[in-house]
Amino acid sequence: MAIHIKDAHEIELMRESCRLLSVVHYELGQIIRPGISTADIDEYGEKLIRDMGCIPNFLNYNGYPASICVSVNDEVVHGIPKKTRILQEGDIVSLDAGLIYKGYHSDAARTYGVGEISPEARQLIEVTKASFFAGIKKAKAGMRLFDISAAIDDYVTPYGYGIVEDLCGHGIGTHLHEDPMIPNYRVRRRGPRLKPGMTLAIEPMINMGTWAVKWLDDDWTVVTGDGEYSAHYENTILITGSEPEILTLHEEERKELQEEIYV
Ligand code: MF3
Ligand code: CO
Numbered sequence: 314m315a316i317h318i319k320d321a322h323e324i325e326l327m328r329e330s331c332r333l334l335s336v337v338h339y340e341l342g343q344i345i346r347p348g349i350s351t352a353d354i355d356e357y358g359e360k361l362i363r364d365m366g367c368i369p370n371f372l373n374y375n376g377y378p379a380s381i382c383v384s385v386n387d388e389v390v391h392g393i394p395k396k397t398r399i400l401q402e403g404d405i406v407s408l409d410a411g412l413i414y415k416g417y418h419s420d421a422a423r424t425y426g427v428g429e430i431s432p433e434a435r436q437l438i439e440v441t442k443a444s445f446f447a448g449i450k451k452a453k454a455g456m457r458l459f460d461i462s463a464a465i466d467d468y469v470t471p472y473g474y475g476i477v478e479d480l481c482g483h484g485i486g487t488h489l490h491e492d493p494m495i496p497n498y499r500v501r502r503r504g505p506r507l508k509p510g511m512t513l514a515i516e517p518m519i520n521m522g523t524w525a526v527k528w529l530d531d532d533w534t535v536v537t538g539d540g541e542y543s544a545h546y547e548n549t550i551l552i553t554g555s556e557p558e559i560l561t562l563h564e565e566e567r568k569e570l571q572e573e574i575y576v
Contacts, residue, residue, distance in 0.1 A: 316484055316492050318510035323417065324551060327486065327512050330367075330414035331549050331560030334421055337361045337410055339563040341381070345425045347402045351383035355394035358410055367412040370420075370489050377533060382409035382422075389477055389518050389526055389535040389543040390422075402428035405438060407545040411489060418489045420514045421561035422547035433521065434542055437474065441519040441544035444468040444497075448515055452507060452550060452557040458493055459504035465517050466499040475524030477543070480535065482516045485549055507552045512560070516547030 319327060341358055359380035362369045369380035377391070384392035384407040385400070392407075400406060409422040424438045447468035451460040469476055482495030493505060497517045520526075525538035537543050551558040562570070 316505060316508075316511055317486055318508055319486060319512055320510065323486065324510065324512075326415050326417040327419070327549070327551065328560055330412065330417040330419040331421070333365050333367060333414055334410060334412050334419040334549075335561050335563040335566070337365075337412065338408065338421055338423055338561070339565060341408055341410070342423060342425060345400070345406060345427060347400055347428050349400055350396050351385065351392065351394040351398040351400070351406075352396040354383050354408065355379045355381045358408075362410075362412045365412070365414075367414050370411040370413045370418050371409075374489065380410070383407070384409070384534070384543070384545070386542050387537045387540045389520065389537060390480060390545055391533045391535055393531055393533055400427045403430055403434075405430060405434050405542055405544065407543070409545060409547065416487055418485050418487070419549050419561060420485055420489060420547060421549060422516060422545045424544040424546060436472075437519065437521050437542055438544045440469060440472050440474065441517055442546045444517045444519065445515055445546045445548065448497075448517070449550060449557050449559070452513070452515070452552060454507055454509050454552055454554055456507050457503035457505065458495060458507060459500050459502060461515060462496045462504075463499040465497045469517070469519055475520035475522055475537075477518035477520060477526055478524055479526055480518055482514050482547070485512050485514045509552055509554050511552040512549060513552070514547055514549050516545065518543060518545045
């Protein structure tokens, strides 16, 4: 399978799909607090997506039973929302969401602290986010795909964190998962050349301890092998002739980023 290059019209649809998703994430971020259930987050997220006239792309994907993946603490990704799972002060919660707008998919994830969290948990969240930005410094036409992977690895490894290897980033467009697969760790080759018009979901999943993960009996929820916290940060990006465009960043996030420096 080849990496699909989007034309100008498709890029416009991707931009709008991603912009709408950024609003969904922003609104979901506002409701995170102790006392709400992971099912409350899913319900609200699905409503936001449907009210925009869009379709939640995760719902029923390979049988996944919800619209928003909500993963708490040692849950890495694909947590299944439940009425009985109540967020507590000190938890960290990863929200992974996506939607379809006029046939075009978007995909993004954020990890939030619930109330006050430990400095260690805060650092894990910040490093995971920063590793995305370190990675996309290489996301330029002329560079190669796995240069992004190596840059994420180089950023994260000095912290002693574990990089999840069982799940990767991916191409995205008229399907949620398109070629190529994008590891978040260094591999022994540089991979395909990046070209303008590629749309990619870059999504480091970083564990406080071991990189090893296991699956719960629900066959969806991925948890860390050692029970330590895990964080996730994902955006859909567009490769251009110069700097990549981060399509799923909310306006407010863009403002905040201008005040932060990612090295
Ligand atoms: N966002 C996930 C990814 O990046 C997809 C979740 S699919 C679901 O690949 F079925 F778990 F929802
Ligand atoms: Co993804």
